[in-house]
Amino acid sequence: MADITSRRLVKLYKEHISDVSSTDYPGVYPGEDNSWDLEDFKEVSQKFICMDDQRANSGILQHLKIDFQYVTDERIEFDLVGVDASIANAFRRILIAEVPTIAIERVYVYNNTSVINDEVLSHRLGLVPLHINPRIMDDAPTDYQTNSTDRNTIVFTLDVECTNRSNVKAGETDPEKLYVNSNVFAESIVWVPQGEQGSLFASDPPRAVNPKILLAKLRPGQEIHLEMHAVKSIGRDHTKFSPVATATYRLMPHIQLLKSGDRYDEANRRVEKLEMRNQEMAEKFRDAFGEGVIEVKKERGKYFVKVKDPRRDNVTRRVLELPEFEDMVKLGRVRDWFIFSVESVGQYPAPELLPVSVSVLRGKIRNLKADVERLKREWEGSVDANRLERERDVDMEG
Template sequence: MEGKSYQRFPKVKIREMKDDYLKFELRDTDASMANALRRVMIAEVPTIAIDLVEIEVNSSVLNDEFIAHRLGLIPLTSDRAMSMRFSRDCDACDGDGQCEFCSVEFLLRAKCISDQTLDVTSKDLYTADHTVVPIDFSDPAGDESGDQRGIIIVKLRRGQELRLRAIARKGIGKDHAKWSPAATVTFMYEPDIRINEELMETLSLEEKRSWVESSPTKVFDIDEETHQVYVCDAEAYTYDDEAIKKAEAVGKPGLVDITAKEDSFIFTVESTGAIKASQLVLNAIEILKQKLDAVRPSEDTEEADDQFGELGAHMRGG
């Protein structure tokens, strides 16, 4: 029998959005969609990272491999990563780094000539391509100290020197964590908490306070005037069942009913800074569409475009 696809139209509601942080609700879908989106954000959205390091001079205390590894982990602005080619697929170069389609070249020249220790940081990496540069984590309102220096690569003492050439390429987190644009991506089922008001009123004020305090996170509270227990922060619930166990311990099973909404998820996305958190989600949706187009029968691709196009439109509209 020919199968018929089940069409869904997920909805997104933005809770909080910063350049490196995004919190949003994903509704009217299931865990497979939520987890697919999460895994694509972590391991499939491409960024640009240093992949090849040619060290000319290194008289620092760190060996060549250590420095090359540290360079690879420096986040680079990757707004054009989606349009770049993977070096393995590029037919316009020989992989030496002189290719505008698949790679970006960096140079670092540092030598300590004073008695003061010299900090070699990500700000000492120079490139002619200003669209791909190390992330600047400095605070515009801050002073010249602290996080204004950039990411420290190595420290040099008097007479020590570091000279190198580095090639940055496009890649994905599945190949190496340095290409992952996500510091963390988590989602939780939205909890549905219902208090049995009639049963609650059979408790004394002290019993109510004891029950409220049984939850390790502040999910419940008491109105000081009416002495009524209410849910103050449902999302703080960690599915620990402590409130349910406490209700059973005082002989009031059914005092509260807590279930997980199976079609509603709360996402928290933190970016490394390579791309904005909001763009990370949009890129993940686009990649998920491409993956589905590759496995769906041709007559179903238009339906997939409708569903994910709707989701992307919600994201762009905020």
């Protein structure tokens, strides 16, 4: 954090925020030429367009300076450094709305005598996350009645009936002990292989991500019999296809300790640790921030405070309201350092979501490049046609 220059900071004060951006020319810094340059654009674009996915993904991740902080199958937290908000927001929107998954799209109800209406039950089934690798499936058919195949549609059934249990103790009131199938869970969704799907998914059969998702409650005499068709799509079509529960980012907090001195000479006042008068004052300074942000150290009988982990700070600016710490600390956020937090719904392991989103972004760039080249060819063709027409007119005049 020591190399964070003033130009990279959004500055926070007691009652206002400054240096968010220029109102006239956002992002422009004095003495800097930010005009668009074709060669710079080619260089940046080439980092996204490579011959194979492995080279492309590794090249982009290196170029974007991505640092993973926390990784599990359910959640990842990583830092995206050195980019502006448009790039960060592009990844967030791709994660939410453009990474393909498979979800239940059509429900054919043969019998439903539960208290849940057919349309409500169908909606609940559509929101059940499915453990299916979308990479090996084709996109949803445009006409499902004639174009559905084993490569674009996966079939499930749900057949449950509630009955009384035998040998129940007198006075029992627990529905789970009184009835069979009193609660219908996602584990009751059964995959029905179609065509070559039996061998295609032999090692990892399609199923609900969480088998204990409650779908409905039944009582004796009630039953549900239906068939479901799952297809591949993206969150932009419907939220049920979104692979993330949350995909958020925030700017990295920046905390600068300042020793007493000339308030206009901030560069010479910056310190890594700040001496406090006593232990009580040091602990009060520490408690003004979030837990684990500030560390109190005792050296040779003196108490010092030091910034331990700024990323844990929630930037409440509480320390700026305490008069005893006036002009001893400056708060800010690094405008090009984004802390991402992504939680997977379960269709993808969380660590795979970022490479997949990079691949989606590469596809967008390839499509844009193809469109630009097509427009260039059309323009050059029209120019050549006009030139030939002018030359023909000259020959006729001669």
